[in-house]
Amino acid sequence: GEDVEQSLFLSVREGDSSVINCTYTDSSSTYLYWYKQEPGAGLQLLTYIFSNMDMKQDQRLTVLLNKKDKHLSLRIADTQTGDSAIYFCAEITGGSQGNLIFGKGTKLSVKP
Amino acid sequence: EAGVAQSPRYKIIEKRQSVAFWCNPISGHATLYWYQQILGQGPKLLIQFQNNGVVDDSQLPKDRFSAERLKGVDSTLKIQPAKLEDSAVYLCASSFEQGEAFFGQGTRLTVV
Numbered sequence: 001g002e003d004v005e006q007s008l009f010l011s012v013r014e015g016d017s018s019v020i021n022c023t024y025t026d027s028s029s030t031y032l033y034w035y036k037q038e039p040g041a042g043l044q045l046l047t048y049i050f051s052n053m054d055m056k057q058d059q060r061l062t063v064l065l066n067k068k069d070k071h072l073s074l075r076i077a078d079t080q081t082g083d084s085a086i087y088f089c090a091e092i093t094g095g096s097q098g099n100l101i102f103g104k105g106t107k108l109s110v111k112p
Numbered sequence: 113e114a115g116v117a118q119s120p121r122y123k124i125i126e127k128r129q130s131v132a133f134w135c136n137p138i139s140g141h142a143t144l145y146w147y148q149q150i151l152g153q154g155p156k157l158l159i160q161f162q163n164n165g166v167v168d169d170s171q172l173p174k175d176r177f178s179a180e181r182l183k184g185v186d187s188t189l190k191i192q193p194a195k196l197e198d199s200a201v202y203l204c205a206s207s208f209e210q211g212e213a214f215f216g217q218g219t220r221l222t223v224v
Contacts, residue, residue, distance in 0.1 A: 004154070031212075042116075042203060042215035043155070088154055099145070099168055100205075100213055102154035 004103035006089055011109045018076040020106045022089030025070065029091040032065060034074045037086045037105070046074070046087075076108075084110045114138065116216035118204050124222045130192035133219045137185070137206030143167075144181055145213060146189050147203040155203055161187065194223045 005023045012018045024032065030051050035043040049056045049063045049072070056063045062075040076083055086105040093101050117136040125131050137144050142163050147155035158177065159169040163184035172179065176195070181187040191198055201220050205213040 033212075035215075040217075042217045043205075045212065045214065048212065090154075099157050099160050101157070102147075104152070104154045 004089055004091055004101055006103040006106045008104065009107050011111065012079050014079060014081055014110055014112050016079055018079045018083070018108055020074045020087050020108065022072040022103055023070055024072065024089070024091040026091055026093040027070065029093060031092045032072050033090040033100070034063065035088040035090060037088065043088065079110050081110045081112060084108055116204055116206055116214055118216035118219055120219055121217065122220045124224060125194055127196055127223050128193040130190065131194055131221060132188050132190045133202050135187045135204030135216060137204070138214055141206035141208050142184070143207045144187050145205040146179055146187070147205065149201045149203055149218070151200070158189070196223050199223045
């Protein structure tokens, strides 16, 4: 079945790098996404990667994709207290009319 | 560009009452999604529309939940009658292309 798995918590110190990991199940997923959710807010699209890529960099964010292992990671360089939030990994499943399936989210806590 | 608008932001009802949520997607976005996010979990897709047609409603509890998207723009999601376990944040999202979904702030429903 469809399942996106993430670890639930991550705690880092301000200025360190954070790495949030995710595994997904649908090998035909075309796009994989990282969303950020701050308390009381909706989900904000952070970045995405197309399945034929293995890395994408966008300022402080680096996404790594290992299709063989169905493993996706998000690295945040120089993590700031404002990065504290819940990060959701999501995959597109079901072909061209596919829908977005989310993991349970990883709560990132950044300590000063 | 205006984002996805949802109302109300908060709603408290008693069990067995009915409730409706409204969503106005980003202009020009053909795809509209309703997600249910229970506290501590990732968003779960309830229904996906493409214009005013339903693409996927396999996880919508049809005995009590209904949704419509008139004229392929605004959408309403209704629960009748509500149960305690329906307490959650209901998120609306829209996308122009497959997967790059933009989310509203959500409606937080509490059923007492």
